[in-house]
Amino acid sequence: MLRxxxxxxxxxxxxxxxxxxxxxxxxxxxxxxxxxxxxxEPDWASAPKQTHFTQRYPKDNAPPTLETRFAILYDDDAIYxxxxxxxxxxxxxxxxxxxxxxxxxxxAVIIGFDSYHDRRTAYAFQLNAAGVQRDMLxxxxxxxxxxxxxxxxxxxxxxxxxxTAEYRIPLSQLRYAAGDLHExxxxxxxxxxxxxxxxxxxxxPRSTPQVVSRFGVIDGIDHLKxxxxxxxxxxxxxxxxxxxxxxxxxxNSHVTGRDGIGLDVKYGLGPAFTLSATINPDFGQVxxxxxxxxxxxxxxxxxxxxxxxxxxxxxxxxxxxxxxxSPEGQxxxxxxxxxxxxxxxxxxxxxxxxxxxxxxxxKLTGHTASGWSLGVLDAVTGRESASIVDDYGVRSxxxxxxxxxxxxxxxxxxxxxxxxQIGLSGTAVNRDLSNLPExxxxxxxxxxxxxxxxxxxxxxxxxxxxLQATGSYIHGSADAIGATQLDNNHLFQRVGATxxxxxxxxxxxxxxxxxxxxxxxxxxxxxxTGFGDDIRSPGLELxxxxxxxxxxxxxxxxxxxxxxxxxxxxxxxWQINADVFSIDSFERVEDLGIEWNASATLPNLWSGFVxxxxxxxxxxxxxxxxxPTMRVDPTTTLYGGLNxxxxxxxxxSLFTRFARNPTTNATDTSVSIGATLQARPNVSLFLGPSYxxxxxxxxxxxxxxxxxxxxxxxxxxxxxxxMTARLDWTFSTTLSLQAYAQPFIATGRYSDYxxxxxxxxxxxxxxxxxxxxxxxxxxxxxxxxxxxxxLAFNFDLPDFDVLQxxxxxxxxxxxRPGSTVFAIWSHNQSDSDYDGRYxxxxxxxxxxxxxxxxxxxxxxxxxxxx
Numbered sequence: 001m002l003r004x005x006x007x008x009x010x011x012x013x014x015x016x017x018x019x020x021x022x023x024x025x026x027x028x029x030x031x032x033x034x035x036x037x038x039x040x041e042p043d044w045a046s047a048p049k050q051t052h053f054t055q056r057y058p059k060d061n062a063p064p065t066l067e068t069r070f071a072i073l074y075d076d077d078a079i080y081x082x083x084x085x086x087x088x089x090x091x092x093x094x095x096x097x098x099x100x101x102x103x104x105x106x107x108a109v110i111i112g113f114d115s116y117h118d119r120r121t122a123y124a125f126q127l128n129a130a131g132v133q134r135d136m137l138x139x140x141x142x143x144x145x146x147x148x149x150x151x152x153x154x155x156x157x158x159x160x161x162x163x164t165a166e167y168r169i170p171l172s173q174l175r176y177a178a179g180d181l182h183e184x185x186x187x188x189x190x191x192x193x194x195x196x197x198x199x200x201x202x203x204x205p206r207s208t209p210q211v212v213s214r215f216g217v218i219d220g221i222d223h224l225k226x227x228x229x230x231x232x233x234x235x236x237x238x239x240x241x242x243x244x245x246x247x248x249x250x251x252n253s254h255v256t257g258r259d260g261i262g263l264d265v266k267y268g269l270g271p272a273f274t275l276s277a278t279i280n281p282d283f284g285q286v287x288x289x290x291x292x293x294x295x296x297x298x299x300x301x302x303x304x305x306x307x308x309x310x311x312x313x314x315x316x317x318x319x320x321x322x323x324x325x326s327p328e329g330q331x332x333x334x335x336x337x338x339x340x341x342x343x344x345x346x347x348x349x350x351x352x353x354x355x356x357x358x359x360x361x362x363k364l365t366g367h368t369a370s371g372w373s374l375g376v377l378d379a380v381t382g383r384e385s386a387s388i389v390d391d392y393g394v395r396s397x398x399x400x401x402x403x404x405x406x407x408x409x410x411x412x413x414x415x416x417x418x419x420x421q422i423g424l425s426g427t428a429v430n431r432d433l434s435n436l437p438e439x440x441x442x443x444x445x446x447x448x449x450x451x452x453x454x455x456x457x458x459x460x461x462x463x464x465x466x467l468q469a470t471g472s473y474i475h476g477s478a479d480a481i482g483a484t485q486l487d488n489n490h491l492f493q494r495v496g497a498t499x500x501x502x503x504x505x506x507x508x509x510x511x512x513x514x515x516x517x518x519x520x521x522x523x524x525x526x527x528x529t530g531f532g533d534d535i536r537s538p539g540l541e542l543x544x545x546x547x548x549x550x551x552x553x554x555x556x557x558x559x560x561x562x563x564x565x566x567x568x569x570x571x572x573x574w575q576i577n578a579d580v581f582s583i584d585s586f587e588r589v590e591d592l593g594i595e596w597n598a599s600a601t602l603p604n605l606w607s608g609f610v611x612x613x614x615x616x617x618x619x620x621x622x623x624x625x626x627x628p629t630m631r632v633d634p635t636t637t638l639y640g641g642l643n644x645x646x647x648x649x650x651x652x653s654l655f656t657r658f659a660r661n662p663t664t665n666a667t668d669t670s671v672s673i674g675a676t677l678q679a680r681p682n683v684s685l686f687l688g689p690s691y692x693x694x695x696x697x698x699x700x701x702x703x704x705x706x707x708x709x710x711x712x713x714x715x716x717x718x719x720x721x722x723m724t725a726r727l728d729w730t731f732s733t734t735l736s737l738q739a740y741a742q743p744f745i746a747t748g749r750y751s752d753y754x755x756x757x758x759x760x761x762x763x764x765x766x767x768x769x770x771x772x773x774x775x776x777x778x779x780x781x782x783x784x785x786x787x788x789x790x791l792a793f794n795f796d797l798p799d800f801d802v803l804q805x806x807x808x809x810x811x812x813x814x815x816r817p818g819s820t821v822f823a824i825w826s827h828n829q830s831d832s833d834y835d836g837r838y839x840x841x842x843x844x845x846x847x848x849x850x851x852x853x854x855x856x857x858x859x860x861x862x863x864x865x866x
Contacts, residue, residue: 022202022216024050024186026072029080033073035168037131037157039082047071047082050201053190057198058567058603060206064199066162068190070111072218076225079169083109085129085190087162094193094647095130095158097682098728099736099812101146103134105646107193109165112138112215114185115176116272116367119213120418121314122185123150123174127165130681131156131733139314140455141212141418147310151231151818151863172229172865177369178271181222185215193647196605206565206573208523210461213418229268230866233818236261239857250395251351251387258857264308273366273374278308281358291722291744291804295699297488297622298549301327302334308361309333315365315375315410318425318451320470320548321534322517322557330427330449330470331408332547336361336379340386340400342442349389356401357382371414373423379406383432402439403432406545412453419461423453429544433476441479447544448473461522464530470513472541481506484541488622489551492538495628497621499552499586500538511540511551519559528561538586550622557581567603574600587629590619605647610640623759625703627711630759631767633663649678663764668694682731688724693717701750701798706791711759713768714798715752719838721745734814741807745843748800749836753783781834799836803847805829818863826855 029043049069055062066086073080085107087093096106103126110126122138137148150173156165176182188201202216237260245252262280269275289302304310318330337358344350361379384401405428412423429447433440454467474484485492485502492502519530538552563575576598583591597611615635623630639657652675659668672690679685699716703709727739753776754768761767769787777784781797811823829852 022052024048024070024072024201024216024218026074026079026218026220029073029075033080033168035153035155035166037155037164037166038159039084039164039166043073044071044082047073049084050188053188053199053201054203055197055199056204056206057196058572060565061203064190065195065197066190066192066199068109068188068199068201070188070201072186072220074221074224076171078171079113079167079174079221081111081165081167081169081188083111083165083167083188083190085109085162085164087192090158090160090162092194093129093158093163095681096128096132096678097130097730097733098132098684099730099738100132100733100814101134101149102132102728103146104128104132105193106130106132107163108191110134110189110191111167112185112187112189112212113169113174114187114212114215115174116369117177117183117185117217118367118369118371118414118418119185119215120414120421121367121373122187122212122215123148123169125150125152125154125167125169127154127156127167129156129158129163129165132730133733137314138212140421142209143314143317144211145310145313147307147313149307149311151865153817170865171224172231172268175274175367176224176271181219182224183217183219184221185212186218187215196647205523207525207563208461209521210523213461229266229274231266231818232864232866233264233861234262235264235859235861237857237859239824239855241853241855243853244851246349249349251349251389258855269364269366272368273364275362275364276308276311277360277362278358279360281306281308281361289806290724290742291746291802291806293720293746293802295716295718295748297625297700299543299547301332301547303327304333306333309336315373315412316377316408318408318410318427318453318546320468320513320536320542321515321555322466322532323534327547328542328549330425330451330542330546332545335543335545336406337381340384342400343386344388346391347388348391348393351387353384353386353400356384356404371418373412373414374410376409377407380404381406399436399439402436402443405430408545419457421453421455425449425451425453427545440477442483444474444476444480444484444544446473446475447541449542449546457522462520462524464521465516465518467516468514470540470542472511472539473508474541474544475508478505478507481509484509486626488625489541489543489548490538491622491626493626494621495624495626497587497629509539509541511537513537513540513551526562526564528563529559531558532556552585552587552621554584554586555581556584569603572601572603572605574598585621587621588619590617590621592616592618605645606643608640608642610638612639613637623698623700624711624756625700627703627709627756628759630756631761633661633764635659635661635666646676651676651678664697666694666696666698668692668696682729684728686724686726690720690722690724692720694719697752698754699750701753702795704785704793704795706793710785710793711756712785712795713754713756714750716748716750717838718748719746721838721840735812737809737811739807739809741805743844743847744802744804744806745838745840745847746800746802747836747838747843748798749838750798753785755785755787797834799834801831801833801835801837801843803829803831803843803850805847805852816863818865820861822857822859824855824857824859826857828853 051069053064053068055064070083094106096104098104107129112122112124114122124136126134135150137145152169154167191198204214239258241256265277267275320328359380363377365375367373381404383403386400389395407428410425427449433445449472451470456465492500513536515534517532521530533556535554536551540551542548559579561577565573578596580594593615595613599609601607617632620632621629637659641655643653644651656671670692674688677685697715698713701712722744724742730736753771756768784794786792807827809825813821829850831850
């Protein structure tokens with residue numbers, strides 16, 4: 001009964017809110033419109049103007065200092081929006097010419113259409129004062145997908161009274177319900193670069209986390225013909241790959257030609273749904289992944305950059321837990337087409353696939369006027385083989401990846417004008433492992449997940465409840481399921497475990513996870529408070545098509561925030577956050593901690609933040625990689641950062657972090673700097689050096705079995721440094737050059753080896769036997785341990801040097817809307833050694849003298865909208 005009363009109150013409050021929403025009116029155009037930024041056609045002069053904007057930054061809910069007006073026209077093919085941005089000093093309007101989709105610190109206007117009028121989803125289009133286009137998809141009211149691309153035209157112009165922006169948005173790029181009469185949600189937001197003032201047509205307070213639900217309403221867009229939504233994007237590529245090879249290598253060529261042809265298709269199924277498909281997709285224009293290295297137990301994450309998998313991402317975001325920045329979830333699209341795993345270590349020559357071929361992929365996405373949303377994606381990757389020549393000169397061509405089908409789907413429904421949302425999701429991976437015993441020993445032939453997501457907001461969006469539940473099932477051979485039970489995400493073999501049990505002959509494994517958050521987390525001016533939990537059973541396994549780090553955990557927390565958005569003479573805005581948490585396994589409490597951070601923006605638009613954490617760590621069940629749970633010690637962390645005013649010709653950012661464990665004297669210090677030179681309005685250069693030095697006296701090395709397992713740890717000095725450089729040179733709104741380069745050095749020097757024999761001892765020094773200098777030796781990159789009275793054993797020398805240089809240069813020319821030529825040069829140099837000392841001069845010299853791989857490609861696509 002209480003829920004029904006709340007629901008009625010929500011409906012009433014929503015109805016009142018919508019009745020009070022600002023309203024505008026669109027009119028059908030009668031004459032020609034030229035999209036040149038000059039709003040001088042008669043239709044613009046006669047169209048009704050909408051004004052009365054409200055400032056949201058720096059003074060929330062105050063009148064704007066500059067006037068803005070807009071008008072809306074339409075015809076059977078497109079929506080036209082004209083914006084007059086008045087400014088008494090037109091010469092001060094900041095016009096930065098960048099490549100498309102860059103959010104530069106320039107004067108800009110962004111318009112948004114909630115054409116479903118569901119108050120949850122919107123299509124946003126931005127023009128800056130130089131005419132640079134940017135578009136994005138808003139979903140779930142507050143989330144934003146910057147990778148969404150539409151085919152539209154726009155331009156801007158400087159006038160005697162300020163500047164103007166002119167848009168033509170084809171109806172084929174929007175989704176709307178069928179019918180003769182339409183009311184759409186609509187918003188216009190203007191930013192003045194030199195003052196950073198932001199104002200909106202429909203009032204949008206900074207205190208609210210709402211976005212789309214704060215849109216105003218436009219009417220008059222009536223009697224639209226159903227849009228024909230068929231888009232074809234064929235492409236062709238050609239190029240050459242020049243790579244160093246060893247003398248006598250029979251498997252690889254120094255020079256290899258590259259060519260390809262493919263097709264992307266979009267077809268509108270009625271006004272609400274879109275079918276997208278790709279055949280032999282090419283991702284050659286994608287920037288190289290930054291170099292990373294980890295000595296921890298879990299897999300590294302790399303963000304998705306491929307256009308097909310980025311589009312429509314709103315329906316396929318299925319995250320886990322309550323950390324909004326975490327990559328974990330049911331769907332990680334880079335699983336599709338990733339390089340085969342388990343590359344052998346012993347060979348003379350090898351030709352190993354760098355990716356699995358994607359034969360094709362398709363997805364169906366859409367949203368109905370009644371509140372239903374649907375997303376379905378399916379992709380097929382091919383069977384891949386490698387070529388290997390062993391030490392005896394014998395060649396083999398093993399199959400290293402099977403024919404695989406990946407599928408993911410989600411359906412959700414909005415209730416109560418979007419304040420209540422319920423969704424169901426599922427993923428499936430099916431691999432053809434028949435007659436492939438080596439792959440069947442490591443891969444699952446079936447993997448499925450299912451999930452439920454619930455979000456509820458009430459009391460004018462002040463209160464929030466989210467609930468997620470996930471289940472998983474994997475199937476495969478006893479060897480494959482056994483390997484999964486033993487990996488670092490599960491460690492069912494853990495010595496002394498009472499919450500897990502290794503089943504050696506199992507051919508399947510199930511698991512579940514759930515998370516929730518609840519509290520006054522929404523539209524409140526100062527205090528926000530909430531609590532939640534993230535629970536995962538030991539058997540939860542998502543990594544066939546998702547991304548997961550760890551299982552067997554519970555992370556309850558309590559969070560609070562105080563914020564002040566009203567500017568004063570000393571500060572424009574500030575906030576402070578704090579939370580307390582514990583990290584528990586199903587066996588015991590492993591960690592208790594507290595975190596805090598504070599941030600502020602000054603009137604000169606410099607900003608900074610500072611924070612810290614105290615982890616009262618007690619136990620770590622992963623540290624010994626399947627051995628007993630290990631006692632660990634508390635760590636204190638401090639960090640901070642500073643950002644200068646990005647309106648200046650040179651602006652910079654600084655981040656630094658320091659962590660220390662006083663019991664083990666372990667420290668971790670890092671610093672990164674980013675500096676941008678806006679040399680000209682169309683040329684910018686970014687340089688970002690970074691340095692991290694970590695000393696840890698308990699770095700895991702290896703587990704060696706003799707008469708009993710030996711868990712080897714060591715002290716390590718690990719140094720990682722990099723220099724990231726980016727050049728953006730934009731010749732026009734359709735022609736640009738981007739260059740990226742990153743030299744990277746990572747070294748690790750191990751010393752003071754330890755054989756952990758009493759991992760749960762209270763005193764740190766009692767947890768291990770310190771291996772003395774006369775008890776170990778090194779020969780041929782192997783460490784030999786010969787303790788008196790014990791069996792001798794050995795392990796590979798863990799010291800490392802990893803040197804890399806990755807760079808990409810892309811010339812991009814959009815020769816007609818939606819049609820682009822890419823000229824791409826990609827360069828990669830890498831080297832490794834067992835030295836372990838950080839010697840940047842010598843390392844850079846070694847890297848400079850290392851032969852590299854160069855790939856030169858040209859890609860041409862042609863957009864057809866039918």
